[in-house]
Amino acid sequence: MLSLNNLQNIIYNPTIPYVGTISEQLKPGSLIVIRGHIPNDVDRFQVDLQHGNSLKPRADVAFHFNPRFKRSNCIVCNTLTNEKWGWEEITYDMPFQKEKSFEIVIMVLKNKFQVAVNGKHALLYAHRIDPEKIDTLGIYGKVNIHSIGFSFSSVCKSGKAHLSLPFEARLNASMGPGRTVVIKGEVNTNAKGFNVDLVAGKSRDIALHLNPRLNMKAFVRNSFLQDAWGEEEKNITCFPFSPGMYFEMIIYCDVREFKVAINGVHSLEYKHRFKELSSIDTLAVDGDIRLLDVRSW
Known part of the structure; x- marks a missing residue:
């Protein structure tokens, strides 16, 4: 980490x-x-x-x-x-x-x-x-x-091929307070944006939709519940992504909210709109990045 x-x-x-x-x-x-x-x-x-x-x-x-x-x-x-x-x-x-x-x-x-x-x-x-x-x-x-x-710890996966996109996988254990998901990747040099979604596999509801848009320097957050998008959250002190950069995104699940850090620096909180945390069991990633590694615990 x-x-x-x-x-x-x-x-x-x-x-x-x-x-x-x-x-x-x-x-x-x-x-x-x-x-x-x-x-x-x-x-x-x-x-x-x-x-x-x-x-x-x-x-x-x-x-x-x-x-x-x-x-x-x-x-x-x-x-x-x-x-x-x-x-x-x-x-x-x-x-x-x-x-x-x-x-x-x-x-x-x-x-x-x-x-x-x-x-x-x-x-x-x-x-x-x-x-x-x-x-x-x-x-x-x-x-x-x-x-x-x-x-001197090696944080980048070296020698291992990057994961192909769109990527979708079950989490090691379903979401709940104290759970952590880490996504490591490299932003494409001509990137417009990408998205990281925490999904409730059965209903396909998206509990957390993280969507950095590099062309607008906007870090959009939302939820897709009962077949409809909610209201976007955008406010952020500093947009953390740049074309070509390596990043580690840490998503930490708290009792009331998700906390997101980029490269060791806290970026945002997102209050839970989807309350059945234990139904969130899937991670989906897509967009203009090379996905290097995904972990959850």
């Missing part, structure tokens, strides 16, 4: 510049979590995932993550090989603010890095150097770091 609580090898209050060895190999599913604070006089800082720590010649940098605050606020990402920088990938949606705390989560995926800042998806960066070569983390520039933590 993508949890930011069970981190290993935590380093507290390192001196910057910080250059440290990463104790285990970064595999798909590994996380690096960096928590800190941006000082008022910041001009730039950077987080570098390096191959070695040599200064002359300068070590290769597989992933250079470089927020810049002068002129235009942006994040510049790049790769350094044989002391030469490649092409810059620039993100202008700036999640960092001066004199504010931050949490950066870098997730290693099979073909890219996925970065979230303060629980919100920030960017994707395709691998240009094999991430298994990364053995050093460097943090440089004007930034205060409170902690650096790692999770």
Whole structure:
């Protein structure tokens, strides 16, 4: 499970510049979590995932993550090989603010890095150097770091084919308070939307219909009871999905409501409209995603 609580090898209050060895190999599913604070006089800082720590010649940098605050606020990402920088990938949606705390989560995926800042998806960066070569983390520039933590657990199913859509399967046990369903997937790059439904198999009522619409940045929730859709619920503080991103959706059944979290961050609640929770026994998934794994307990 993508949890930011069970981190290993935590380093507290390192001196910057910080250059440290990463104790285990970064595999798909590994996380690096960096928590800190941006000082008022910041001009730039950077987080570098390096191959070695040599200064002359300068070590290769597989992933250079470089927020810049002068002129235009942006994040510049790049790769350094044989002391030469490649092409810059620039993100202008700036999640960092001066004199504010931050949490950066870098997730290693099979073909890219996925970065979230303060629980919100920030960017994707395709691998240009094999991430298994990364053995050093460097943090440089004007930034205060409170902690650096790692999770080396493999959360992505690797080697296993993705599940074909439309997907429908019986839950391990029917719904009820305390039950959890987890859906892991990757949003297609040109995705318009997808849906995750908890269904009462006998009546085909849909107790919970989750429908993220990427083209509208709307996360629609509803129920389909007695052959009719109810009223849509849409309000949300932050739309959690982006094209190309990996996600873990956790649906937790409480006494009065379902609670939904995306990538370890609480997203919404949905009050039960279908009251016979024990009749909910089926999960259905369809739409513009690659479905990687489904679990329930």
